Amino acid sequence: MRVVFAGTPEVAVPSLDAIAASHHELVGVVTRPDAPSGRGRRLVSSPVAQRAEELGVPVLKPAHPRDPEFQEHLRALEPHCCPVVAYGALVPQSALDIPPLGWVNLHFSALPAWRGAAPVQWAIWAGDEVTGATTFRLVKELDAGPAFGVMTELIRPDDTAGTLLERLAEGGSGLLVATLDGLEDGSLEARPQQAEGVSYAPKVEVEDARVDWTDPAVAIDRQVRACTPAPGAWTTYDGERLKLGPVTLADVELPAGELLVTKREVLVGTGTRAVRLGEVRPFGRKQMPAADWARGVRVGSGSTVGATDER
Known part of the structure; x- marks a missing residue:
């Protein structure tokens, strides 16, 4: 036809x-x-x-x-x-x-x-x-x-x-x-949708994609994956936006938003256990592994992300 x-x-x-x-x-x-x-x-x-x-x-x-x-x-x-x-x-x-x-x-x-x-x-x-x-x-x-x-x-x-x-x-x-x-x-006939189980999925805006580090780690993992590739999950560091790629769960407990930085990884505290950052994208720069970002801007353990002092 x-x-x-x-x-x-x-x-x-x-x-x-x-x-x-x-x-x-x-x-x-x-x-x-x-x-x-x-x-x-x-x-x-x-x-x-x-x-x-x-x-x-x-x-x-x-x-x-x-x-x-x-x-x-x-x-x-x-x-x-x-x-x-x-x-x-x-x-x-x-x-x-x-x-x-x-x-x-x-x-x-x-x-x-x-x-x-x-x-x-x-x-x-x-x-x-x-x-x-x-x-x-x-x-x-x-x-x-x-x-x-x-x-x-x-x-x-x-x-x-x-x-x-x-x-x-x-x-x-x-x-x-x-x-x-x-x-x-003519073999196919439309059938009314069920009245039960209706849910809605509005457009995810940039502000929706901002991570609240007091949320549980599992919820943050889902949020980041849901917002990848667009609009992109994000947080702030030193007043500037930091875009986040998918994270993984870690068996470490840290205060919400606090960083634990080693040569190979960057962990962030949440409302439950910490998450391990994957790829990140600092404002105005290309995407990179979180450990490379931390070395480049000299992020130390005890620093925090998610502060409200955005520039």
Whole structure:
């Protein structure tokens, strides 16, 4: 059948590739407009737009999908269905009504858990053992449409949001194509989501990613992994921000925020046992092992992180 794919970031590219490789006819791609990037702030196409151009597929970049001109273009493509992955804009009912089989969204959680913008981050942060991906019919209410299919994925103890999302993007691409297949041959029927178990996953902001060292070590480990790679967990040292990569738990007790520095490692006290810092990124510098950072700025044992005297 004829499909128009909607998506924007890198995580949507595996689904675009899977659809392009399927027997379905990919007649167009919808993505967000070019955005400024880098130090020069030059306009750059989205990863989905770049991949679509490589595939030779027409690309639409509406300022908003409610734009009448965009909807006219979409109608002219005559799609039977619009699969969508992380498009990044609210699709109005007037656009939802254009394809006869609707818009089918791939969401990276086992709905109804973690509806919203950051399902993978919140699943890790909450300590979930299992998550997944779900295909469902897009409706006006946030991630609440009837579901077509679901896949599950174990959350590994060392998973970051980045590594887990990568696996879900690959596995979910197959689920999305299978959903399109079922819609085409009439073998698949959408079922309402369960009323119980609904939870929400709002966007994780930079301030949310600040570590409170009075929290338990296990909670800090989850927070840091959930915020890796974005927006990046952080604390402060000597008034400046220090970004944190994933940490590991240590069998040492220290006061919350206090450092224990050796030649090979840097430990930080928490509300329970200490954690061992991995990679860190000082303000204005590249990422480096915590021990290298400590040597470079002459951090000694007994120093603290997380003070409120930011510059």
